[in-house]
Amino acid sequence: MRKTIFATGEIYHVFNIGVEKRPVFTDKREHDRALLTLNFYRFPKISAGLAQVLKLDLDKRAFFFSQLMKQKEKLVDIIGYSLMPNHFHLLLRQLLDDGIINFVSKFSNSYTRYFNSKNKRIGPLFQGAFKAVRIEEDRQLIHVLRYIHINPVVSSVIREVQLEDYPYSSFSEYMGKREGFCSKELILGYFSSVDKLREFTYDQVDYGKRLEAIKHLVFE
Numbered sequence: 001m002r003k004t005i006f007a008t009g010e011i012y013h014v015f016n017i018g019v020e021k022r023p024v025f026t027d028k029r030e031h032d033r034a035l036l037t038l039n040f041y042r043f044p045k046i047s048a049g050l051a052q053v054l055k056l057d058l059d060k061r062a063f064f065f066s067q068l069m070k071q072k073e074k075l076v077d078i079i080g081y082s083l084m085p086n087h088f089h090l091l092l093r094q095l096l097d098d099g100i101i102n103f104v105s106k107f108s109n110s111y112t113r114y115f116n117s118k119n120k121r122i123g124p125l126f127q128g129a130f131k132a133v134r135i136e137e138d139r140q141l142i143h144v145l146r147y148i149h150i151n152p153v154v155s156s157v158i159r160e161v162q163l164e165d166y167p168y169s170s171f172s173e174y175m176g177k178r179e180g181f182c183s184k185e186l187i188l189g190y191f192s193s194v195d196k197l198r199e200f201t202y203d204q205v206d207y208g209k210r211l212e213a214i215k216h217l218v219f220e
């Protein structure tokens with residue numbers, strides 16, 4: 001039984017890891033497909049799966065995506081994310097009842113089918129049911145997002161100077177380096193400028209050394 005009860009309107013830190021902690025995002029194609037899958041399955045009214053849509057000719061595919069992105073109703077707001085070699089972090093606000101469960105299930109199932117087909121494997125890709133922690137206060141929210149954003153540096157996936165340009169976390173979206181699909185308004189409302197958010201994030205890039213001090217804010 002899942003311990004977490006997902007309440008509509010509330011925000012949750014959602015994360016999962018590959019089976020046996022094995023890599024699940026191993027190259028650019030896989031990272032890009034994962035981002036596309038996150039973007040696609042935010043919406044509840046989808047007439048075809050992502051794999052089917054990608055088989056359409058370019059004009060029909062572009063039309064499908066343009067219509068999808070016009071939908072106002074969503075399962076979740078994606079506030080932040082980070083794709084790591086063997087796990088992912090998502091910061092999600094549930095907008096419809098069962099929105100988080102439906103969204104994460106669709107993302108995991110769709111991406112697993114893609115990964116298994118590409119890599120000629122079978123079986124589960126992620127380690128059981130995803131984990132989730134409810135965000136209970138503003139301080140927790142901004143600390144969790146900072147943890148998500150600096151995770152690639154703390155885990156030595158990239159160097160600190162690459163953080164703003166790392167394409168597989170939402171930090172580059174917040175810094176205005178690229179377009180994306182995150183709902184940034186809530187977080188940006190806590191800071192007087194993007195520079196202040198940048199300063200707040202970089203302030204604890206040595207986070208690994210101090211993680212224990214606020215670990216209870218990030219994980220159960």
